[in-house]
Amino acid sequence: xxxxxxxxxxxxxxxxxxxxLISFLVVRVPPGGPARAVLGExxxxxxxxxxxxxxxWDQPLIVQYGRFMRxxxxxxxxxxxxxxxxxxxxxxxxxFPATMELSLAAMLLAxxxxxxxxxxxAVKRNRLADYASMTGALIGVSVPVFFLGLLMxxxxxxxxxxxxxxxxxxxxxxxxxVPLDALIGNRPDVLEDYLAHLILPAVALSTxxxxxxxxxxxxxxxxxxxxxxxxxxxxxxxxxxxxxLKHAFRASLIPIVTVVxxxxxxxxxxxxxxxxxxxxxxxxxxxxxxxxxxxYNPVQGGIFLVAVSFVVINLIVDLSYGLIDPxxxxx
Amino acid sequence: MTIKxxxxxxxxxxxxxxxxxxxxxxxxxxxxxxxxxxxxxADAKKLDPADIDDGESVKVCxxxxxxxxTYAKQSAELVPLLATxxxxxxxxxxxxxxxxxxxxxxxxxxxxxxxxxFSLDRHVDxxxxxxxxxxxxxSSNYRVIETMEAVDPHTVRFRLKxxxxxxxANLAMFPASIVSPxxxxxxxxxxxxxxxxxxxxxxxxxxxxEKIVLEAYPDYWGEKPELGGVIFKPVKENAARLQQLKRGExxxxxxxxxxxxxxxxxxxxLVFESVTGMNFAYLAMNNTHPPFDKRKVxxxxxxxxDKKKLIQLAVFGYGATGPNxxxxxxxxxxxxxxxxxxxxxxxxxxLEEAGFPDGFETELWAMPNPRPYMPxxxxxxxxxxxxxxxxxxxxxxxxxxWNTYLDKVQSGEHPLCILGWxxxxxxxxxxxxxxxxKENAVKGAxxxxxxxxxxxxxxxxxxxxxxxxxxxxxxxxxxxxxxIHRDAxxxxxxxxxxxxxxxxxxxxxxxxxxxxxxxxxxxxx
Numbered sequence: 001x002x003x004x005x006x007x008x009x010x011x012x013x014x015x016x017x018x019x020x021l022i023s024f025l026v027v028r029v030p031p032g033g034p035a036r037a038v039l040g041e042x043x044x045x046x047x048x049x050x051x052x053x054x055x056x057w058d059q060p061l062i063v064q065y066g067r068f069m070r071x072x073x074x075x076x077x078x079x080x081x082x083x084x085x086x087x088x089x090x091x092x093x094x095x096f097p098a099t100m101e102l103s104l105a106a107m108l109l110a111x112x113x114x115x116x117x118x119x120x121x122a123v124k125r126n127r128l129a130d131y132a133s134m135t136g137a138l139i140g141v142s143v144p145v146f147f148l149g150l151l152m153x154x155x156x157x158x159x160x161x162x163x164x165x166x167x168x169x170x171x172x173x174x175x176x177x178v179p180l181d182a183l184i185g186n187r188p189d190v191l192e193d194y195l196a197h198l199i200l201p202a203v204a205l206s207t208x209x210x211x212x213x214x215x216x217x218x219x220x221x222x223x224x225x226x227x228x229x230x231x232x233x234x235x236x237x238x239x240x241x242x243x244x245l246k247h248a249f250r251a252s253l254i255p256i257v258t259v260v261x262x263x264x265x266x267x268x269x270x271x272x273x274x275x276x277x278x279x280x281x282x283x284x285x286x287x288x289x290x291x292x293x294x295x296y297n298p299v300q301g302g303i304f305l306v307a308v309s310f311v312v313i314n315l316i317v318d319l320s321y322g323l324i325d326p327x328x329x330x331x
Numbered sequence: 332m333t334i335k336x337x338x339x340x341x342x343x344x345x346x347x348x349x350x351x352x353x354x355x356x357x358x359x360x361x362x363x364x365x366x367x368x369x370x371x372x373a374d375a376k377k378l379d380p381a382d383i384d385d386g387e388s389v390k391v392c393x394x395x396x397x398x399x400x401t402y403a404k405q406s407a408e409l410v411p412l413l414a415t416x417x418x419x420x421x422x423x424x425x426x427x428x429x430x431x432x433x434x435x436x437x438x439x440x441x442x443x444x445x446x447x448x449f450s451l452d453r454h455v456d457x458x459x460x461x462x463x464x465x466x467x468x469x470s471s472n473y474r475v476i477e478t479m480e481a482v483d484p485h486t487v488r489f490r491l492k493x494x495x496x497x498x499x500a501n502l503a504m505f506p507a508s509i510v511s512p513x514x515x516x517x518x519x520x521x522x523x524x525x526x527x528x529x530x531x532x533x534x535x536x537x538x539x540x541e542k543i544v545l546e547a548y549p550d551y552w553g554e555k556p557e558l559g560g561v562i563f564k565p566v567k568e569n570a571a572r573l574q575q576l577k578r579g580e581x582x583x584x585x586x587x588x589x590x591x592x593x594x595x596x597x598x599x600x601l602v603f604e605s606v607t608g609m610n611f612a613y614l615a616m617n618n619t620h621p622p623f624d625k626r627k628v629x630x631x632x633x634x635x636x637d638k639k640k641l642i643q644l645a646v647f648g649y650g651a652t653g654p655n656x657x658x659x660x661x662x663x664x665x666x667x668x669x670x671x672x673x674x675x676x677x678x679x680x681x682l683e684e685a686g687f688p689d690g691f692e693t694e695l696w697a698m699p700n701p702r703p704y705m706p707x708x709x710x711x712x713x714x715x716x717x718x719x720x721x722x723x724x725x726x727x728x729x730x731x732x733w734n735t736y737l738d739k740v741q742s743g744e745h746p747l748c749i750l751g752w753x754x755x756x757x758x759x760x761x762x763x764x765x766x767x768x769k770e771n772a773v774k775g776a777x778x779x780x781x782x783x784x785x786x787x788x789x790x791x792x793x794x795x796x797x798x799x800x801x802x803x804x805x806x807x808x809x810x811x812x813x814x815i816h817r818d819a820x821x822x823x824x825x826x827x828x829x830x831x832x833x834x835x836x837x838x839x840x841x842x843x844x845x846x847x848x849x850x851x852x853x854x855x856x
Contacts (some may be wrong), residue, residue, distance in 0.1 A: 045775055047468070054464060083376040083385075084539075085465070085523055094539055153574050161575045167368055167542055167562050279566050281540035289373070294734060 023303035078301035099282035103267040105202035110209035118217025140211035149277035162279030209263035220252035261317035364559035365855035370581035377523035380508035382465035396508035396528035407757025423494030436511035437533035444481030605828040612751035627685035633671035634678040657762035658826035690723020696748035704751030783820035
């Protein structure tokens with residue numbers, strides 16, 4: 001098991017390096033450069049030259065890349081946001097918890113509803129429960145999150161319309177995660193307000209993963225239910241419940257865990273639209289704003305952080321295969 | 332089944348907790364000391380007034396900082412603020428300002444002539460140690476200052492390199508806000524997130540991407556605000572911002588889409604206010620690019636455009652148009668000029684006279700992203716293309732990304748392009764000289780994208796820059812506008828309104844044509 005884990009960990013390194021290279025190039029490839037875009041209609045040759053010099057944007061690419069790698073890996077320094085002059089790492093530390101909270105909440109909902117729905121659909125195949133949950137899944141995956149979000153805002157006027165907390169409430173940022181900080185600071189009112197703000201975006205965001213998890217669970221469980229050892233279990237006289245939950249479920253877990261992991265990665269990176277509609281101050285909005293403002297450093301930092309998270313999640317998923325299926329550990 | 336019971340419970344919960352409106356949370360009720368929540372499209376970038384150039388940062392700084400002079404309530408006329416009076420010398424090169432007494436910064440330090448010199452020196456001296464590697468986009472406006480002197484704690488004297496008629500207007504702009512020297516020296520670059528000014532509201536805290544909280548400054552020298560404080564809340568999506576306004580989660584909002592105006596007007600709880608703004612959109616013809624070097628061709632284009640239709644289709648009727656390269660709200664606007672009427676036949680005749688009986692092919696450049704003066708550039712470009720096609724001019728629309736767009740357009744690679752201008756200080760020089768003097772037609776970073784290089788007009792505009800007599804100055808600008816209209820290097824397309832939407836509980840707000848947001852006179856019922 002340890003060798004398996006180590007091997008997986010070592011493979012992560014070249015992936016991360018590749019990500020830094022791509023994120024570095026991607027912001028520099030489009031022609032024109034950031035100076036002119038950032039200065040807008042009021043740009044003059046002097047201002048552009050001054051900005052380029054100050055940020056090292058006029059250096060050859062290889063020099064810029066060398067500096068970038070040195071700063072990121074030796075000092076964890078992603079530079080400053082041009083517009084706000086704050087360290088990108090500081091801003092990432094502020095925005096990442098928000099995205100993590102939303103993604104976790106959405107994932108929890110998706111798993112808590114998606115898996116049981118999938119199992120139910122598999123067990124009651126071709127009956128009402130099956131058709132109902134699969135239709136629900138189809139709708140969930142088809143309705144654009146943005147539209148769904150706006151619809152929910154209109155349908156639930158008694159729930160807050162955006163943000164993480166009501167405008168007049170404040171909480172000391174100890175960990176950066178609001179629910180934890182509320183518990184640490186003994187502020188149940190803040191926690192309640194936070195949860196009220198979390199519901200709508202979490203539900204909106206969870207619809208797509210929930211649908212995918214339900215479908216994957218259904219097909220995976222169906223496949224397992226057709227296996228010989230399930231027939232044996234039934235023949236032994238075990239109750240349907242034990243057959244399903246103890247034997248079938250664990251065997252069908254691997255594809256489900258894969259889908260959960262992939263979706264979690266998608267949530268971390270792709271919560272932009274939900275964050276936009278519900279004004280959730282997360283990483284997605286942060287990176288998009290930086291892209292639109294031609295602000296290099298936050299874009300690089302943001303891409304890197306999302307990639308690292310994805311690698312970590314995939315690593316956990318890979319390791320969990322070893323836990324779920326003993327055959328994997330040996331191979 | 333348990334599932335049915337859960338669904339039933341949820342349904343009851345939804346109906347029970349009511350379809351009532353949600354209040355914006357504690358502290359948002361009306362009365363004295365109320366907190367106003369202002370919803371805007373994006374967060375501020377930083378709060379150092381000398382170093383900002385984006386509207387959201389300016390909006391917040393406007394409540395915290397003050398300048399020597401400022402704009403009148405609803406015009407670009409200049410009135411005293413931190414300076415109570417001023418004199419100019421005969422040659423116009425020396426300005427003496429008498430400062431208001433009894434004013435303190437939010438950190439308790441006194442406002443005096445030293446603070447004025449300190450604040451402006453950050454612009455005047457390129458090696459000033461308090462520039463903190465910022466962009467300081469507007470420093471060039473203040474380089475006309477040769478020396479500054481704090482004659483006594485309440486008198487400042489400026490000696491200029493040459494007489495300047497825009498000097499006073501530039502002192503009213505936000506980059507000339509007076510900052511607390513003590514705060515800048517103590518906090519260094521951190522002042523960008525901890526501003527200290529003399530204004531009616533002082534800074535409390537900034538939670539990035541969530542809110543900026545200001546409170547009324549109890550020792551303010553002037554009329555203290557009735558509001559207890561203001562919270563600026565960034566809400567990116569226009570649709571979401573409108574929803575929040577309707578629910579009362581925010582009290583005011585700006586920068587909404589033109590398509591949001593009708594729902595606002597129809598809602599009895601909301602109020603829509605607007606006033607003619609100080610920006611404009613134009614179609615620039617590159618006068619160095621044939622055939623637009625021929626005046627008749629340019630006039631043909633002028634007659635080909637149906638500007639009224641453009642207003643209807645591009646901005647849903649919420650705009651105006653006119654003949655001049657600055658909107659009517661700007662001082663010096665010549666209202667005696669008749670605009671070229673929409674006349675496709677006349678256009679075709681002119682083209683024939685110019686040697687193009689069958690029209691010609693060309694390129695129309697339009698920016699891919701909305702701008703304050705042009706919220707729907709793609710639609711506008713389509714409409715213009717149609718109008719041109721009707722007289723035989725086949726225009727291909729090109730929309731490179733914004734940074735390349737500016738790059739190429741300012742280098743003169745375009746035959747036709749759509750661009751615009753938002754005023755910095757409300758002065759006519761800021762429109763006419765900036766956009767049409769031959770000095771600014773420098774390939775590579777030209778702000779004169781029509782590349783209009785007329786000697787006579789440039790001379791008039793240069794003279795007007797330093798003409799201190801307002802009557803003579805106005806006459807010069809009127810002459811310039813007449814000549815410009817005759818030569819038609821560019822065609823002004825749209826003058827857009829400054830708009831704001833707020834709940835009916837919000838009273839006392841005045842929309843300003845330049846777009847300055849002033850929250851201290853506001854009351855929340």
